[in-house]
Amino acid sequence: MPDSAHGAARLLVVDDNKVNRLLLTRSLDLMGHRAFAVASGREALEMLRGDGFDLVLLDIEMPEMDGFQVLEQIRGDVALRDVPVIVTSSLEGLDNVVRCIELGAEDYLTKPVNGVLLKARVGASLEKKRLRDQQKALMRRFATPEVAQDLQQGGFSLGGKRVRATVMFSDIRGFTTLAESQPPEETIELLNTYYTLMFDAISGHGGIVSHMAGDGLMAIFGAPLPLPDHAGAAVRSALDMIEMIALFNAEQAAAGKAAIRIGIGIASGDMVAGYTGTNDRATYTCIGDTVNLASRLEAHTKEAERVILIDEATRAALRDGIDVEALGPLTVRGKTQAVDVFAVSVSEV
Amino acid sequence: MTQPTIDLPTFDALSTTAGADFVRELVDTFLVEAPAMLDDLRAAYAAGDADTFRRTAHSLKSNSNTFGALTLGKLARDLELGGMAPVREAKGAPLEALEFEYARVATALAELARA
Numbered sequence: 001m002p003d004s005a006h007g008a009a010r011l012l013v014v015d016d017n018k019v020n021r022l023l024l025t026r027s028l029d030l031m032g033h034r035a036f037a038v039a040s041g042r043e044a045l046e047m048l049r050g051d052g053f054d055l056v057l058l059d060i061e062m063p064e065m066d067g068f069q070v071l072e073q074i075r076g077d078v079a080l081r082d083v084p085v086i087v088t089s090s091l092e093g094l095d096n097v098v099r100c101i102e103l104g105a106e107d108y109l110t111k112p113v114n115g116v117l118l119k120a121r122v123g124a125s126l127e128k129k130r131l132r133d134q135q136k137a138l139m140r141r142f143a144t145p146e147v148a149q150d151l152q153q154g155g156f157s158l159g160g161k162r163v164r165a166t167v168m169f170s171d172i173r174g175f176t177t178l179a180e181s182q183p184p185e186e187t188i189e190l191l192n193t194y195y196t197l198m199f200d201a202i203s204g205h206g207g208i209v210s211h212m213a214g215d216g217l218m219a220i221f222g223a224p225l226p227l228p229d230h231a232g233a234a235v236r237s238a239l240d241m242i243e244m245i246a247l248f249n250a251e252q253a254a255a256g257k258a259a260i261r262i263g264i265g266i267a268s269g270d271m272v273a274g275y276t277g278t279n280d281r282a283t284y285t286c287i288g289d290t291v292n293l294a295s296r297l298e299a300h301t302k303e304a305e306r307v308i309l310i311d312e313a314t315r316a317a318l319r320d321g322i323d324v325e326a327l328g329p330l331t332v333r334g335k336t337q338a339v340d341v342f343a344v345s346v347s348e349v
Numbered sequence: 350m351t352q353p354t355i356d357l358p359t360f361d362a363l364s365t366t367a368g369a370d371f372v373r374e375l376v377d378t379f380l381v382e383a384p385a386m387l388d389d390l391r392a393a394y395a396a397g398d399a400d401t402f403r404r405t406a407h408s409l410k411s412n413s414n415t416f417g418a419l420t421l422g423k424l425a426r427d428l429e430l431g432g433m434a435p436v437r438e439a440k441g442a443p444l445e446a447l448e449f450e451y452a453r454v455a456t457a458l459a460e461l462a463r464a
Contacts, residue, residue, distance in 0.1 A: 019379050019412045026367050026375075061407050090411040092430070112359075112415040115366040 009126050010052065010335060013037040013143065014044040014070065015059040015088070020111065024057055024088065024118075024119045025174050031119055041065030045073055048080050055125050058105070060089040061094065071103035082132065084125045088113055096339070160274025160282035160287070165222030166234040166314060168207065170198065170241065172215035173261040181258065194260065197248060201240035205233040210285050218295075220286050223273035231268045231317035235344055236266045238308045239322075261307075265298025268313040289335075297331040297341065306343035315342045352420045354450075354457045359417030376462040379412055380455055387448055394433055394444065403429055409447075418454040421447070 011033050013024045021037040028035035036053075038044050042065055048056070056074075067087060074080045087100045090111040097108045106128070107121050139349070172194065179187045190294035195212065202209055202219045206227045211218040219237070222230035241264065249259040271288035290313075297309040304327060315324055323345035329338035364372045386409045393402035406428035413422035424447045428436065436443045 017408045017411060018382050019375060019415065022378060023367065023415060030367070061404050063401075063404065090407065090414070111411050115362075291422055312393050 008032055008034045009054040011035045011122070012044060012047055012053045012056045014039075014041065014056060014062075014067070016062040017059070020059065020088075024113070027113070027115055027118055028057075028122070031122065033122070040089075041067065041070040041073075043082075044070055048074070048083060049077075053083055054129055055122060056083055056085045056090050058085050060087060060091050060100070068099060068103060071100065071105055075104040082129075084129050084137075086125055087120055144281060160272040162270060163223045163226075163273045163286075164230075164268075164270055165220055165227075165273065165286065165290075166230040166268040167271065167286055167294040168219040168221070168234050168238065168264060168266045169204070169295045170217055170238075170262055170264045171298065172217070173263055173302065174261075175215035178258055178260065186257070189261070190257075193248065194245075197244040198241055201244055202237050204240065205237040206230075207233060207237055208284070210283065218285070219271075220273065220284075223271075223286060224284065229317070229319075231266075231314040232319060232322075234266050234268075235308070235310060235314065235318060235322055238266060238344065239346065242307055263298055263301030264308045264311075265294045265296065265301065266308065266314050267294035267297060267311040268317060269293075269311075291332055293332060293339065296334075300330060300332075300341070304341070304343065307346050308344040310342050310344060311338045312342070315340075352397070354418065354420065354453045355461060356417035356419050359419070360461055361412075363416065373462045376416070376458045379416065379460065383412065383451060383455070384405060387449075387451060390447075391444065393427070394436060394441075395457065397433070399433055402433055416454075418458070421450045421454050428464055 003025060011028050013028070013035055014023055015021045015024065016039050021039065021231070025035040025037045036047065037045055041062055044056070044058070055152045058067045058070060067089065071085060071087075074083065074085060081104070084106040085104065086107040086109060087097075087101060087105045088111055089096070089100075090108045100108055105261070106125050111116060178190075182190075193216070194215075198217060199209055205221070207219045207221040208224075209217055209219050219234070221227050221234045221237070227233055241262065245260060245262055252259050267290045269288075269290035271286040271290045273284070273286045275284055290311075293311055297311065298344075301309050306325075306327070309327075312326065318324070324342040325345060327341045327343055331338045360372075363375075367375070386405050386437070389405045390402060390409070393399075393405060406425045410422050410425035411427055413425055424443065428443060428447065431443075
C-alpha cells in the first residue's frame with residue numbers, strides 16, 4: 001500500500017518527452033519522493049492498475065493515448081479514481097485546463113514547471129489524498145464496507161428508498177450499574193471488546209451496524225445491499241452474539257471481572273433506508289414502524305426475561321433449525337394493535 | 350528586440366534546483382532528442398501530418414523553455430499554434446529558422462553545461 005503519511009510517497013510521471021520525464025522525476029526525487037516514469041498513457045494505466053500510487057503527474061500531449069483519455073480511463077475505474085492527478089502540460093488555452101479539471105484532475109501546472117510551485121502542489125495533493133485515505137479508513141471502520149461501497153459508487157445523497165429488511169437492536173443489561181462499579185478505562189475497554197465481538201457476529205451474517213450509542217447498537221440486514229434471507233441472518237447473528245458474550249464472560253470471570261448480559265430485539269418488514277442527517281453529517285439508517293418495533297422488543301427482553309425477542313414477520317421467515325417460543329401478544333407503544341412476540345430459544349449460557 | 354539564445358536566469362535556476370550534474374545529463378539528453386524532433390517535424394510537414402506536426406512542435410517548445418532557449422521556444426510555439434499552412438505559404442522558411450536557431454541553442458547549451 002502506498003503511504004504518503006510516513007516517508008516517501010510513490011509518484012508516477014507520465015510524459016512522452018524524455019527531457020520532461022527526467023526533469024520531473026529528478027525534481028520529485030529531490031523532494032524525497034519515489035518517482036517512477038512512463039512514456040505513454042497505456043503504460044501509465046498498466047502501472048496504476050498493477051501498483052499503488054499516491055499521485056500521478058500527467059502530460060496531455062502524447063501520441064496514441066493522450067492525457068485526456070488517460071484521465072477518462074482513470075475516472076471510469078473504481079480502483080483508480082481516487083488517485084489524484086496533477087496535469088503538467090505546456091498546452092495553452094484555458095479550455096484545456098477546464099477540460100482537465102472537469103475530467104477529474106486535481107490540479108494543473110504549466111510547463112516548464114516551477115520547482116517551488118511543483119513542491120507546493122504535490123505536497124497539497126498528497127495531503128489531500130492522505131486525508132481522503134484516512135476518511136475512507138474511518139468510513140470502513142464506522143460505516144461497514146457495504147455502506148462505504150454504496151457511498152463510493154452511488155455518491156452521497158440524503159433521502160431514502162423503501163426496502164424490505166430486518167432490523168436488530170441490542171444493548172447491555174444493567175450497563176449503568178456495571179459502569180459505576182468499575183473505573184471508566186475498564187468500561188471503555190469492555191465496550192470496545194463488546195463492539196468488536198458484536199460487529200463480527202453481525203457482519204459475519206451480512207448485516208451492518210448502523211448506530212452505536214453507549215452500550216446499544218442498531219443493525220440492519222438487507223440494506224443497503226439486498227440480503228436473501230435477512231430475517232434468518234439476523235436471528236443467526238443474534239445467536240452468535242449470545243454465544244460470543246458467553247465466551248467473553250468466561251474470560252471476564254477468569255480475570256475476576258464482571259460478566260455482561262445483553263438483550264436483542266428483531267423485527268422484519270418494510271422500512272425506508274437511506275442517509276439521514278445533514279449534508280455535512282449524516283448516517284445510514286432505517287426508519288419506520290418495523291424499526292420502532294425492533295427497539296420495543298429489545299426493551300421488552302428484560303420484562304419477558306428472554307435474551308432474544310422477534311416479531312411475527314421474522315418468525316414466519318425462519319427456516320428450520322431455530323426454535324422459538326410464542327410469548328403471546330404484546331401491546332407496544334405506538335401500535336394500536338397488539339403484536340405477537342416470540343422468544344428465540346438459546347442454548348443455556 | 351533581440352533575445353539571448355539562452356536566458357541565463359532560467360538556465361541558472363534550473364541548475365540550482367535540479368543540480369549542475371543533473372542538468373549536464375539533461376542537456377545531453379536534449380541534444381540527442383531535439384535533432385530527432387526536428388526530423389519528425391520535417392517528416393510530418395512533408396507527409397501533411399498535422400497532428401504529429403503540432404505535437405512535435407509542442408514538445409520542442411516545452412523543452413526549449415525548460416532550458417531558457419526562449420527564442421527557439423517561441424519559434425516552436427508559432428509552429429504548434431499556427432500549424433503547417435503558414436510554413437507552406439512561406440515556403441518552409443519557419444522550419445529553416447527553427448533549425449538555424451536550434452543550432453545556436455545546441456552550441457550555447459553545450460558550452461553552458463561544460464562551464
